[in-house]
Amino acid sequence: MSQPSRKSARKQRHRLVPGPEHAAVFAALGDQTRLVLLSQLMDGEHVSIAGLTEGSGLTRQAITKHLRVLEKSRIVRCTRRGREQLYSLNPKPLMELREYLDLVSRQWDGALMRLKSLVEER
């Protein structure tokens, strides 16, 4: 009864929709400098731009741009205190990303059973 043609079946099944927001967050994390910034923020609570620039070997403006990228995908927030701009982390987006990866993994648990023959590692 109404069996979909084999050709389009692949596209039909409960596909997990990635969504551009996911891509945006991934992209924001897809840069070594920004990952380092995150790791700095991770144990630094609220840090100023100048503070983040310090050991980077880059210009303050470069760091600023990177921070803006992180800010645009909500990974990072900032509040102003006096003359300085303090940045801190926002867990939400990365949490969601991890959820996405979990979904992928789950999807794979199934797929991997099916493959198995060719997988052979690496």
Add this chain to the structure above:
Amino acid sequence: MSQPSRKSARKQRHRLVPGPEHAAVFAALGDQTRLVLLSQLMDGEHVSIAGLTEGSGLTRQAITKHLRVLEKSRIVRCTRRGREQLYSLNPKPLMELREYLDLVSRQWDGALMRLKSLVEER
């Protein structure tokens, strides 16, 4: 005894080193088109380039380029069968990525306790 100067303390503590490979994988996932490709591969086992191109609205060559990006960061593998090139997923890199995000989360569980006052969501 030997208390490190407050200034450098932030950089000292067990910082989780991101590493360029992480950035590379994140970057590879930082594109809507490629995420869609992945989702296609997720339920399609082994799919040819032409097959992946089909509903994309892009050129075969564009898709090829994207696949090469995914291939370079090991997210995807391909084997040749006759005249077609069959692509399939490689779970490893994404697994590692999830581990990384888990690390981050754990790191945060600590950091969040410390923040708490400003967090207020969003």
Add this chain to the structure above:
DNA sequence: TTAACATGCAACCAAAAGGTTGCTTATGGA
């Protein structure tokens, strides 16, 4: 009030990314 500090803004630049077109090569099937 003034000098030093923390940022913001804009212009500019080189390299990388995302796509396209056109042409060649290799395979499989009728």
Add this chain to the structure above:
DNA sequence: TCCATAAGCAACCTTTTGGTTGCATGTTAA
């Protein structure tokens, strides 16, 4: 054998990205 199909390669184009320099602005602290 010959044609249609699957893919590779190269050149080219436009936009984005990662970075810089120079100058203007707001804040502190002396």
